[in-house]
Structures are given as C-alpha cells and as structure tokens.
Amino acid sequence: MDAVDQTTIGIEPLGRAARNAARALARLPADHRDAGLRAAGAALRRHAGAIARANERDLAASSANAAFRDRLTLTPARIDAMAQGLADIAGLPDPLGRTLAEWSRPNGLVIRRVPAPIGVIGMIYESRPNVGADAAGICLKSGNAVILRGGSESFASARAINAAIVEGLAEAGLPEHCVQVAPGTDRAFVADMLGASGLIDLIVPRGGKSLVTCVQAEARVPVLAHADGLCHTYVHAAADHAMARRIVVNAKMRRTGICGATETLLVDAAAAPALLPPLVAELAALGCSFRADARARAVVDTLPAAAPGDFDTEWLDGVLSVAVVDGLDDAIAHIARHGSAHTDAIVTEDPDAAAAFLAAVDSAVTMWNASTQFCDGGEFGFGAEIGIATGRIHARGPVGPEQLTCFRYQVIGSGQTRP
Amino acid sequence: MDAVDQTTIGIEPLGRAARNAARALARLPADHRDAGLRAAGAALRRHAGAIARANERDLAASSANAAFRDRLTLTPARIDAMAQGLADIAGLPDPLGRTLAEWSRPNGLVIRRVPAPIGVIGMIYESRPNVGADAAGICLKSGNAVILRGGSESFASARAINAAIVEGLAEAGLPEHCVQVAPGTDRAFVADMLGASGLIDLIVPRGGKSLVTCVQAEARVPVLAHADGLCHTYVHAAADHAMARRIVVNAKMRRTGICGATETLLVDAAAAPALLPPLVAELAALGCSFRADARARAVVDTLPAAAPGDFDTEWLDGVLSVAVVDGLDDAIAHIARHGSAHTDAIVTEDPDAAAAFLAAVDSAVTMWNASTQFCDGGEFGFGAEIGIATGRIHARGPVGPEQLTCFRYQVIGSGQTRP
Numbered sequence: 001m002d003a004v005d006q007t008t009i010g011i012e013p014l015g016r017a018a019r020n021a022a023r024a025l026a027r028l029p030a031d032h033r034d035a036g037l038r039a040a041g042a043a044l045r046r047h048a049g050a051i052a053r054a055n056e057r058d059l060a061a062s063s064a065n066a067a068f069r070d071r072l073t074l075t076p077a078r079i080d081a082m083a084q085g086l087a088d089i090a091g092l093p094d095p096l097g098r099t100l101a102e103w104s105r106p107n108g109l110v111i112r113r114v115p116a117p118i119g120v121i122g123m124i125y126e127s128r129p130n131v132g133a134d135a136a137g138i139c140l141k142s143g144n145a146v147i148l149r150g151g152s153e154s155f156a157s158a159r160a161i162n163a164a165i166v167e168g169l170a171e172a173g174l175p176e177h178c179v180q181v182a183p184g185t186d187r188a189f190v191a192d193m194l195g196a197s198g199l200i201d202l203i204v205p206r207g208g209k210s211l212v213t214c215v216q217a218e219a220r221v222p223v224l225a226h227a228d229g230l231c232h233t234y235v236h237a238a239a240d241h242a243m244a245r246r247i248v249v250n251a252k253m254r255r256t257g258i259c260g261a262t263e264t265l266l267v268d269a270a271a272a273p274a275l276l277p278p279l280v281a282e283l284a285a286l287g288c289s290f291r292a293d294a295r296a297r298a299v300v301d302t303l304p305a306a307a308p309g310d311f312d313t314e315w316l317d318g319v320l321s322v323a324v325v326d327g328l329d330d331a332i333a334h335i336a337r338h339g340s341a342h343t344d345a346i347v348t349e350d351p352d353a354a355a356a357f358l359a360a361v362d363s364a365v366t367m368w369n370a371s372t373q374f375c376d377g378g379e380f381g382f383g384a385e386i387g388i389a390t391g392r393i394h395a396r397g398p399v400g401p402e403q404l405t406c407f408r409y410q411v412i413g414s415g416q417t418r419p
Numbered sequence: 420m421d422a423v424d425q426t427t428i429g430i431e432p433l434g435r436a437a438r439n440a441a442r443a444l445a446r447l448p449a450d451h452r453d454a455g456l457r458a459a460g461a462a463l464r465r466h467a468g469a470i471a472r473a474n475e476r477d478l479a480a481s482s483a484n485a486a487f488r489d490r491l492t493l494t495p496a497r498i499d500a501m502a503q504g505l506a507d508i509a510g511l512p513d514p515l516g517r518t519l520a521e522w523s524r525p526n527g528l529v530i531r532r533v534p535a536p537i538g539v540i541g542m543i544y545e546s547r548p549n550v551g552a553d554a555a556g557i558c559l560k561s562g563n564a565v566i567l568r569g570g571s572e573s574f575a576s577a578r579a580i581n582a583a584i585v586e587g588l589a590e591a592g593l594p595e596h597c598v599q600v601a602p603g604t605d606r607a608f609v610a611d612m613l614g615a616s617g618l619i620d621l622i623v624p625r626g627g628k629s630l631v632t633c634v635q636a637e638a639r640v641p642v643l644a645h646a647d648g649l650c651h652t653y654v655h656a657a658a659d660h661a662m663a664r665r666i667v668v669n670a671k672m673r674r675t676g677i678c679g680a681t682e683t684l685l686v687d688a689a690a691a692p693a694l695l696p697p698l699v700a701e702l703a704a705l706g707c708s709f710r711a712d713a714r715a716r717a718v719v720d721t722l723p724a725a726a727p728g729d730f731d732t733e734w735l736d737g738v739l740s741v742a743v744v745d746g747l748d749d750a751i752a753h754i755a756r757h758g759s760a761h762t763d764a765i766v767t768e769d770p771d772a773a774a775a776f777l778a779a780v781d782s783a784v785t786m787w788n789a790s791t792q793f794c795d796g797g798e799f800g801f802g803a804e805i806g807i808a809t810g811r812i813h814a815r816g817p818v819g820p821e822q823l824t825c826f827r828y829q830v831i832g833s834g835q836t837r838p
Contacts, residue, residue, distance in 0.1 A: 408815050
C-alpha cells in the first residue's frame with residue numbers, strides 16, 4: 001500500500017513540519033542546498049528501477065486515454081531527465097545570497113533589502129509525475145519547503161520519486177520535510193491545502209484550465225497561477241514580410257498546445273494584401289486552419305469567417321484567428337480587449353512603433369521581432385521554471401527560482417531611537 | 420444627499436472605468452502623473468472649506484466616542500497636510516521609468532525586466548478620511564488606478580476630498596476615473612470589491628484587525644495586508660546597557676498603539692541582573708506595566724507574572740511582556756514561536772551575533788541596535804506608505820509607491836524563431 005490511512009492525516013502535520021524545515025532551509029548556505037539537489041538527483045538515478053515499477057502500477061491502474069497515459073509514463077530517459085534537472089538547478093546562481101538594494105538615512109540607519117524565501121509552497125499538479133521533481137528542485141533552490149499534491153493517477157510514481165529525493169536530501173544533511181507529498185489521493189487534502197492559511201504561503205497550481213480555475217476559486221492562500229495564454233502576433237505596416245512569415249509560422253505552429261503559442265494574428269491593413277496570401281498558404285500547408293474577420297476575408301476570400309467569441313478563444317491547437325487592423329493603436333486596442341496579458345509580439349522594422357508597442361501593451365511579456373513561443377523560463381535563462389504567472393502581483397511571466405522569493409529588510413543602527 | 424441610488428451601482432462600472440483609466444495612466448510619462456498629483460494637492464487646498472463642511476456633516480451624524488471623532492475630524496492643518504502629502508509624493512522618484520534588469524541570450528534575444536503598475540487597487544479603510552488622499556497619491560505615483568471605500572462615518576468627507584482630487588487631476592489632463600470612491604456606504608459594495616476578480620487586481624485594507632481579518636477571509640482578489648505587529652526587542656549578552664535601555668524605552672513607549680511598537684522584551688540571562696532592574700524602573704515611571712516570565716521575576720520580583728497567551732498578545736498599549744532567554748538561539752526560537760514576522764530587533768555590540776540574528780529571524784524587518792518603531796515608510800525613505808505588509812509574497816514591510824508595482828518583460832529580437 002502506498003497510501004497511509006487518509007482519515008488521520010490532514011494538512012496540519014505536514015504544514016507544521018514544512019514550516020520548521022523551511023526555517024532551517026532558509027538558514028543554510030547555498031552550496032549546502034545545491035549539494036542536496038545533486039544528492040537528490042543521484043538518488044533518483046539510483047532508484048530509477050523502483051520509480052519505473054511504481055509508475056507501472058500507476059499505468060496498470062489507469063483507464064485513461066493514450067495521450068494521458070503518455071504524460072503519465074516515466075521512461076528511463078524521463079527519469080534521467082528529472083535527475084539531470086535537479087543537477088542543473090543546483091548549478092544555477094543562488095537567488096538568495098545577495099543584497100537587492102542598500103541605502104542609508106540621514107539619521108545614520110543603513111537599510112538593506114535582501115531576498116527571502118517565501119516559506120512553504122503548495123504545489124498542485126496533474127498527470128506528469130516529473131513536475132513534482134522539477135518543482136521540488138526550484139523550491140529548494142530558492143530556500144522554500146514544498147508540499148506536493150500530484151494527480152491521483154500518478155500517486156505511486158510521486159511517492160517513489162519523493163522517497164528517492166528525500167533519501168538524497170537526507171544524505172546531504174538537508175532538513176527532513178523540505179519536500180513532502182500528500183499522504184493519499186483524497187481530494188479533501190487538496191481542499192485542506194487551499195485553506196491552509198498560515199501553514200502554506202503560496203499555492204502553485206500547474207495543469208489544465210479547470211484545475212487552475214478551481215484552485216483560484218477555492219484558495220484562501222495566495223495563488224501564483226497561469227490562467228489563459230491568448231497570445232497575439234501583430235504584423236505592423238513596416239514589417240519585413242519574410243521575417244513576419246517566419247515568426248508567425250513558428251509562433252503558431254511550432255507547438256500549438258503551449259501557452260505561449262500565438263492564437264491571433266493581427267495584420268496592418270497596409271501589409272495585409274502582400275503578406276496574408278502567402279502566409280495563409282504556408283500555414284495551411286502545415287495543417288493550420290483559420291477564423292478570419294471580414295477585412296482579412298476581403299484579402300483572402302477562402303478564409304472561413306470568425307464566429308463571435310473566436311477572438312477570445314485560446315485554441316491550443318492548429319487554429320489561428322486573423323484580423324486586419326488600422327495601425328498600432330488599433331492593434332493595441334484589440335489586444336487590450338481580447339488578450340490575456342500573457343505574451344504579445346509586434347513584427348516591425350520601425351523602432352518607434354516597436355517601442356510604443358512594448359510600452360503600451362501591458363502583458364507579462366511583450367516581444368519585438370521574435371516568436372511568442374520564447375515565453376519560457378528556459379529560454380529566458382532561468383534554468384528551470386515552475387510555470388508562467390499571469391496574475392498582476394508578485395511575479396509575471398516565467399517563474400523560476402528567483403520568482404519564488406520575496407524580500408525583507410535588515411536595518412543596521414548604532415543606537416538610534418525614533419523622535 | 421451625498422450618496423447616489425445604491426441599488427443601481429455595483430463594482431462593475433467603477434471597475435471597468437478604473438481599468439481603462441489604469442491603462443491610460445500607465446502610458447503617461449512620470450512628469451504628467453506628478454503634475455496631476457500637484458494639481459490635486461492644489462485643489463484640496465482650494466476646496467478646504469467645502470471639505471471641512473462635509474466633514475462637519477459626518478461629525479454631526481456620528482455618535483462615536485471621542486477617540487474615533489478625533490480620527491474622523493479634518494482640521495485645517497490636516498487638510499493642508501493631505502495637500503502637502505500629494506505634493507511630496509509628486510517629488511518622489513518615479514518607480515516606473517527604469518529597467519530593473521537586462522540580459523541577452525545566446526540566440527541574440529535581449530530580455531529586459533521593467534516595472535509595471537499593478538493596475539487597479541481597491542483600498543478599504545476606516546475612520547481617517549485623509550487615508551484616502553494618501554492612498555490615491557501613492558497609487559497614482561505608481562501608475563495605478565484606485566477605487567476607495569472609506570468608513571461609512573466619513574462618507575461625506577471622502578466624497579468632498581475625492582471631488583477636489585478629481586478636479587485637480589482633470590485640470591492636469593489625467594484620465595478620468597483614476598481615482599474613484601464607492602458610490603455609497605452600502606456594505607454590499609465592499610463584498611463586491613472583494614469578489615471583483617478581473618476588475619480589481621489588489622485589495623489593500625487599512626484599519627483595525629477586524630477589518631483586515633474580514634477582508635482576508637472574504638477576498639477573492641489578492642490582498643496586501645498588515646495583520647499583526649507582535650514585535651520583539653532582544654537584548655543580547657554583549658549589549659551596551661545604556662543603549663539597550665534607550666532603545667527599549669523608545670521601542671515600547673514612544674507610541675504604544677502603532678504596529679512597530681515592541682510588545683515583548685527578551686533579555687539574555689547574562690544581561691538580565693544588571694539590565695532589568697533599572698530598565699523596569701524607567702519604563703514603570705513612564706506608565707508601562709509588565710507581564711513577566713518566571714526567570715524575569717526571579718530578577719525583579721515586583722514584576723507581575725505573565726498569563727498563558729501573554730507572549731502571543733499584541734498589546735498596542737503601555738504593556739510589555741518580558742522573558743529571560745539563554746542566548747541567541749533561544750531568542751530566535753522564541754521569536755519564531757511567538758512573533759508575527761513584522762519587526763524584530765537585537766541590541767548587541769557583537770557583530771557576529773547581530774549578523775546571525777538578522778539572517779535567522781525571518782521577519783519583514785529585522786533591526787540591529789535600533790528602535791522597532793523605525794518600521795515605517797517615511798523612516799525608510801519611501802516618502803509615503805500605504806501600510807506595512809506582513810504577508811510573504813509580493814512585498815514585505817513598508818509599502819510605498821515602488822511596492823505598488825510589479826514587473827513585466829520586454830524581449831527584443833531580430834527575427835528569432837524557437838527551434
């Protein structure tokens with residue numbers, strides 16, 4: 001049996017243990033945390049067989065479809081990638097041991113702003129069991145304890161992965177309970193996590209929209225979440241058309257199911273007659289279908305008409321909404337009305353138009369002459385990411401180790417009292 | 420009648436108007452926003468008479484006690500201070516027009532992290548009507564629109580202040596609806612604000628514990644709040660006793676009702692016999708009373724015994740909990756168990772002990788040889804503060820204009836597509 005008696009274990013004991021572990025972890029030097037990550041990676045490799053067997057049990061018990069089973073499956077290569085991921089995270093710069101700002105006051109007080117771990121992270125994720133290992137790595141790197149609750153279908157896999165990680169951490173002398181997994185698959189534990197004010201400091205949901213929406217609706221703890229990725233690529237009148245075609249094809253078709261995929265193409269009226277026909281042909285040849293407004297259909301009359309709501313739809317598929325706009329302000333207005341403030345790009349050779357777009361479009365990521373699919377922690381150089389944040393506080397865009405920290409102040413005096 | 424028909428106005432129209440105003444505001448240069456703040460300050464001075472008359476109506480309608488009435492009262496000096504506050508905020512550095520970080524990737528992409536306003540702030544506060552003007556100033560400075568909901572008793576005052584501010588902002592050409600007040604005193608509007616996901620990006624409650632607790636329990640929108648301020652001053656064995664006495668007296672007695680006031684004194688066993696008797700006498704002479712543990716009472720036998728829970732109590736009064744501890748680790752453990760992670764100080768001449776304390780105590784503010792009463796945006800040099808944050812994400816400690824921003828990314832390419 002992998003599960004313990006679920007009636008006896010709620011979030012309370014895990015949360016208290018995590019708090020103590022987080023406090024101890026925050027006091028450890030970076031090289032000690034990194035040694036723990038490397039030891040955990042080595043333990044994952046050492047226990048690859050046990051992890052694979054646990055994963056087989058999960059697969060045997062699952063009646064899910066092929067795509068789901070693929071996400072659930074841990075091949076030897078995937079287990080090795082998990083282990084390598086922890087080693088890679090160990091090699092990243094320390095997000096903590098720095099001074100973010102320091103200044104002195106007229107009374108002689110010196111004030112320092114320093115990074116601080118958030119504390120205890122609650123990670124709720126779906127089918128891919130490797131997400132738990134990645135999340136543990138990023139949380140530990142940034143000095144946070146983590147409580148992991150993966151999908152019920154991957155419960156045995158998650159337990160086996162966690163056992164290996166915990167063994168590695170213990171070898172390196174890291175605090176027990178830095179990384180814990182939910183004691184069972186009871187959904188009440190998720191509700192417990194979401195309500196655990198004071199025990200969990202931040203919930204990070206990672207999965208489909210229904211999971212994220214549910215977490216956002218129920219949580220009494222702050223949530224760092226990725227909601228929608230309704231990304232736009234806007235081809236400005238002064239765009240290089242060859243570059244625009246390359247970027248749009250990549251932004252839409254490289255991978256259609258990721259949140260940074262472009263869902264809507266906006267084309268300047270001045271550029272549309274020359275750009276749209278070859279671009280549509282190129283995309284169509286790759287299997288893309290279209291939902292076009294009347295002005296785009298006036299340029300390419302084979303394009304199917306967009307229905308109401310199409311410009312508010314995150315397709316996550318080989319489908320592209322297409323609209324013709326009247327210049328920069330019209331494009332910006334379209335994005336403000338229909339976008340999800342995730343990633344939006346302009347293609348132009350005009351630096352003033354680009355600067356105006358980058359300043360005016362208030363998305364987590366705005367891009368100039370690049371594919372929206374670059375919105376990714378690895379591509380940003382963060383080494384690892386736990387997701388893309390689409391909220392408006394704490395952190396926006398790819399969330400790496402640095403974004404799982406906050407800050408606090410150290411004030412150095414020489415006996416000052418406040419008048 | 421100051422109130423409009425409350426049955427017809429919920430958060431929706433105000434939220435939509437605020438979103439549009441926020442978008443326009445975010446695109447304005449800093450000197451335009453600052454001109455708006457100065458014009459709003461001038462309008463407050465110009466309409467001081469109307470504001471005072473509205474305030475008299477509030478006072479006439481109120482049956483509250485003297486302390487409450489004092490907080491509610493807008494004297495000419497207080498109205499002038501509000502106006503000056505806006506002018507002062509205009510003079511602060513721009514929190515937006517900067518690059519926080521910039522790096523380039525091997526593929527040539529240049530990535531820039533830039534500050535971004537949060538968007539629409541919902542401010543819920545209690546009796547002091549000037550809080551609304553201060554909040555409006557800090558929000559505008561940081562490019563945010565704000566919806567203000569003050570206490571019902573100060574409704575006429577809040578409307579009059581807002582009318583003046585809006586007039587000033589309009590003169591300077593700032594977007595209409597940058598600053599709005601609740602249309603009435605209906606409590607349902609507060610519930611509306613707390614549930615306004617997508618319309619309000621951050622709720623800032625400012626007031627007593629019951630207000631903050633209620634907001635935190637009900638809000639579906641992120642909250643930046645100040646909960647408890649159970650601050651400690653720890654006198655280490657290597658403290659200068661004269662300095663320790665000065666600091667403790669100031670930290671406890673300068674103002675006893677503020678969140679940065681010290682509530683618990685921890686004294687090293689080695690320092691207690693020489694320090695406690697004169698310190699207790701000095702505090703007692705200022706009207707302070709005590710709740711002491713057995714070890715402190717063994718040193719000063721006239722100290723009253725602490726009851727269970729006293730070390731978990733934020734007195735906000737001339738009361739000091741006193742405990743004797745066995746060195747640094749014991750002090751750190753006491754603070755971890757009983758503290759509220761607000762502000763905690765060590766008094767010592769030993770820099771190693773100070774460094775260990777500053778590193779290990781995970782409070783929003785830790786201090787060395789200074790009074791905990793310095794935890795304040797003004798004292799930190801922020802110019803103005805909207806409160807002290809005691810949560811663990813986004814911002815901790817004093818919240819000034821810079822803390823009412825987040826960040827976003829600008830990616831500059833030259834046609835890159837993702838492999």
